[in-house]
Amino acid sequence: MKKILIPIDFTLNSFQTIDYVLDLFKDEACDFYILNTYTYNTNSLDAIQMLQVDDDWFEQPKQQSIRQLGTLVERYTLNLKYVNHRFYAVSECLSLLDAIKKCINTLSIDLIILTSKKENNIGKKTKNIVDKIRSCPVLLVPPHASACKKNNLTIASDFKEKINPLEINKFLNILENTNLQITILVLGKQNTLSANASDNLETILKSMQPLLRGPIQLHYAGTFYKLKDYARAHLDGIMCIVDKKPDVFRKIGLFHSNIFSTLKQLRANTVLTIHQ
Structure with missing residues (x-):
């Protein structure tokens, strides 16, 4: 259960x-x-x-x-x-x-x-x-x-940092009997991704694919500012964003996570927040 x-x-x-x-x-x-x-x-x-x-x-x-x-x-x-x-x-x-x-x-x-x-x-x-x-x-x-008959989860990231797949996979396991389409929205241009970002993207793709029935869709937004436009066009889906691991300044309360500025852009969407 x-x-x-x-x-x-x-x-x-x-x-x-x-x-x-x-x-x-x-x-x-x-x-x-x-x-x-x-x-x-x-x-x-x-x-x-x-x-x-x-x-x-x-x-x-x-x-x-x-x-x-x-x-x-x-x-x-x-x-x-x-x-x-x-x-x-x-x-x-x-x-x-x-x-x-x-x-x-x-x-x-x-x-x-x-x-x-x-x-x-x-x-x-x-x-x-x-x-x-x-x-x-x-x-x-x-x-x-x-909720729609065919649910879509869009994972949005620039992949500059490695994403821990644990919480994403945990969410996918909850929906193991559901027809769920996964989309990866890369906040960058395909031909300008660094080798590190490309490796991080490949890692998350390999981690999720065994848990899914169908292929993962891959889109490139070009820039972070295109995220809001994409979200507005996909109000019936679930957006997934990653909260980076807090540094020492966040831990002592001097700074807050950057995730909140992103959440303001997605306020009309259902949003899954996961943590590094």
């Missing part, structure tokens, strides 16, 4: 994300873990007021989260769209990032699903998760996304 984690906030967008993911993985046996997190707002309470707070004050957010999750899981279970899908509720009194880390460790999660926003800017929580979760691929789903 593939284990997929879907954090939700009970908004319409998060429900649309669940429906999209179910259709995307319709041919796969999956356990879907629906995660909701809650915290206590203690900012307005002083020390004496905190001592006077009764148990009901602490229980209310917890019970509300559990109740809403229970209703949602029951609805998807009773109205089961695909018989190979199972649903579980996870309620945590943690920050979203810490709750996701806990689920990855305790449930052996294969893929994280996040609902992206309509706005140009990437949400702070989303940015934090993409930046800090490096042991599991993350799929960002925009509002109103819809």
Whole structure:
């Protein structure tokens, strides 16, 4: 069984994300873990007021989260769209990032699903998760996304650095029974690729081909700036971008990943982010 984690906030967008993911993985046996997190707002309470707070004050957010999750899981279970899908509720009194880390460790999660926003800017929580979760691929789903009968995954890179195929192959294994077309979009011109970039491209092609039913399509975008045009023309597919291994300045918080400037160009697309 593939284990997929879907954090939700009970908004319409998060429900649309669940429906999209179910259709995307319709041919796969999956356990879907629906995660909701809650915290206590203690900012307005002083020390004496905190001592006077009764148990009901602490229980209310917890019970509300559990109740809403229970209703949602029951609805998807009773109205089961695909018989190979199972649903579980996870309620945590943690920050979203810490709750996701806990689920990855305790449930052996294969893929994280996040609902992206309509706005140009990437949400702070989303940015934090993409930046800090490096042991599991993350799929960002925009509002109103819809799965096609023939799914396409486009891996976009300049291949100047070697791509670790582990997370890509992990995603391909989740879709092992799905008719998935793979496209490699090289952000450069074919006749100007360095020997190192050509070797890195060849390595990733050899790694993925045994996992696929059909051939891999290879396209050259010419420049990085053509990525946005390609993405706009392929809104029904999944774009895959690679987050480079963080250097010491990223680790201490002085800089953020360059992946976020790329994500802004792909905000209307479903995007798979993988990590070096």
